[in-house]
Amino acid sequence: MKALTYHSAKDVRVETVPDPIIQEPEDIILRVTATAICGSDLHIYRGKIPGMKAGDVLGHEFMGVVEEVGPAVTCISPGERVVVPFTISCGDCFFCNARLFAACETTNPGRGAILNKKNVRSGAGMFGYSHLYGGYPGGQAEFVRVPKANTGPLTIPAGLADEQVLFLSDILPTGYQAVLNARVEEGSHIAIFGAGPVGLMAAACARMLGAERIFMVDHHAYRLEFARQTYDVIPINFDEIEDPAEFIVEQTDFRGVDASIDAVGFEAKGSALETVLTDLKLEGSSGKVLRQAIAATRRGGVISVPGVYAGFIHGFLFGDAFEKGLSFASGQTHTQQHMPQLLEHILRGELRPEVIVTHRLPLHEAARGYELFEQKLEDCRKVILTPELLPA
Ligand SMILES: NC(=O)c1ccc[n+]([C@@H]2O[C@H](COP(=O)([O-])OP(=O)(O)OC[C@H]3O[C@@H](n4cnc5c(N)ncnc54)[C@H](O)[C@@H]3O)[C@@H](O)[C@H]2O)c1
Numbered sequence: 106m107k108a109l110t111y112h113s114a115k116d117v118r119v120e121t122v123p124d125p126i127i128q129e130p131e132d133i134i135l136r137v138t139a140t141a142i143c144g145s146d147l148h149i150y151r152g153k154i155p156g157m158k159a160g161d162v163l164g165h166e167f168m169g170v171v172e173e174v175g176p177a178v179t180c181i182s183p184g185e186r187v188v189v190p191f192t193i194s195c196g197d198c199f200f201c202n203a204r205l206f207a208a209c210e211t212t213n214p215g216r217g218a219i220l221n222k223k224n225v226r227s228g229a230g231m232f233g234y235s236h237l238y239g240g241y242p243g244g245q246a247e248f249v250r251v252p253k254a255n256t257g258p259l260t261i262p263a264g265l266a267d268e269q270v271l272f273l274s275d276i277l278p279t280g281y282q283a284v285l286n287a288r289v290e291e292g293s294h295i296a297i298f299g300a301g302p303v304g305l306m307a308a309a310c311a312r313m314l315g316a317e318r319i320f321m322v323d324h325h326a327y328r329l330e331f332a333r334q335t336y337d338v339i340p341i342n343f344d345e346i347e348d349p350a351e352f353i354v355e356q357t358d359f360r361g362v363d364a365s366i367d368a369v370g371f372e373a374k375g376s377a378l379e380t381v382l383t384d385l386k387l388e389g390s391s392g393k394v395l396r397q398a399i400a401a402t403r404r405g406g407v408i409s410v411p412g413v414y415a416g417f418i419h420g421f422l423f424g425d426a427f428e429k430g431l432s433f434a435s436g437q438t439h440t441q442q443h444m445p446q447l448l449e450h451i452l453r454g455e456l457r458p459e460v461i462v463t464h465r466l467p468l469h470e471a472a473r474g475y476e477l478f479e480q481k482l483e484d485c486r487k488v489i490l491t492p493e494l495l496p497a
């Protein structure tokens with residue numbers, strides 16, 4: 106089959122790789138009908154995620170039609186159309202029983218990304234996300250093996266197009282969990298840092314839950330303008346407004362917003378010192394957005410962090426957070442927890458995640474898709490890839 110493989114930073118290729126086969130009783134083989142490129146894939150693409158090997162198949166946002174099921178699969182049958190969550194969760198461990206699916210402690214034979222690990226077991230394995238997360242081949246491919254299929258895939262009713270539901274695999278639940286963690290409710294005032302797909306999904310969910318004012322910070326004018334038109338955000342371009350937190354505080358009666366959402370993560374732009382340190386590999390992450398979020402949030406408020414972090418950050422002002430009595434919530438999304446409810450919202454027309462899509466490419470043009478998304482070319486917001494199967 107054809108699949109998008111990693112070779113080194115900025116070098117990804119569509120190549121022929123072996124077809125996946127059923128390996129465990131709870132596996133299914135999925136014929137992929139649509140797959141997307143995620144901001145998390147860009148961390149890999151830029152060579153920032155250790156534990157990648159040449160030839161690894163990328164992709165963790167995908168859906169398709171079930172081709173084959175293992176003998177222990179009880180919930181789905183061949184021919185069903187499903188969306189697959191990006192974390193692989195057993196459904197039966199301490200954390201899965203607590204519905205903290207991203208923390209599943211049985212599916213990741215890799216070491217995970219905790220530095221001061223002690224003997225803590227790794228969190229859930231993930232599709233196409235390096236050998237730190239289990240080395241599972243991803244779904245930017247014609248076919249993919251989906252382990253633990255009794256816990257992951259969600260069956261999609263007929264009548265919905267792939268792109269209406271594809272983002273249930275990751276960015277929609279991620280935006281939703283970010284606003285739940287931010288305790289967004291009717292009348293909330295919030296700030297969202299990052300107008301990428303995750304920030305946009307957070308804005309959509311915050312609107313649905315009744316947020317009153319949403320500030321959105323980025324420096325890509327086209328992304329901010331889309332968010333203003335679609336979700337009525339107050340755009341803040343940090344190329345023009347040097348200190349977004351100061352602006353937000355001034356606009357909120359010198360208190361700050363109820364909550365800030367960091368939908369950027371460790372590759373945040375803006376600190377020359379941190380860029381140098383990160384390039385020298387002396388530091389894991391840029392703390393630019395976290396510092397801004399702490400400064401922009403009112404006393405007693407929340408910092409919700411869906412953006413990915415790794416290792417150390419410089420200048421984390423924990424004293425300011427303490428003085429303000431801030432709460433923090435972060436982490437990989439417990440996708441399975443939110444998928445059924447979000448599907449209901451899509452069916453009722455309350456969420457239309459597909460509006461963010463700008464590029465639809467055949468799988469064989471995936472490398473160009475990565476370039477467009479990474480370089481923000483052609484006003485790219487989100488790329489969907491479609492495998493084109495040759496007739497058998
Ligand atoms: N927690 C999870 O389970 C989960 C799931 C999906 C994605 N993510 C993470 O969410 C983050 C965003 O993903 P995405 O798909 O939206 O990616 P993206 O790269 O398309 O978007 C990030 C946006 O942040 C902006 N940005 C950069 N520096 C900034 C700064 N200093 N202030 C404000 N904005 C800044 C960029 O211009 C860009 O528009 C990534 O870190 C990704 O890995 C986490």
Ligand SMILES: [Zn+2]
Nearest residue numbers: 143144145275
């Ligand atoms: Zn993702």
Ligand SMILES: [Zn+2]
Nearest residue numbers: 195198201209
């Ligand atoms: Zn589990």
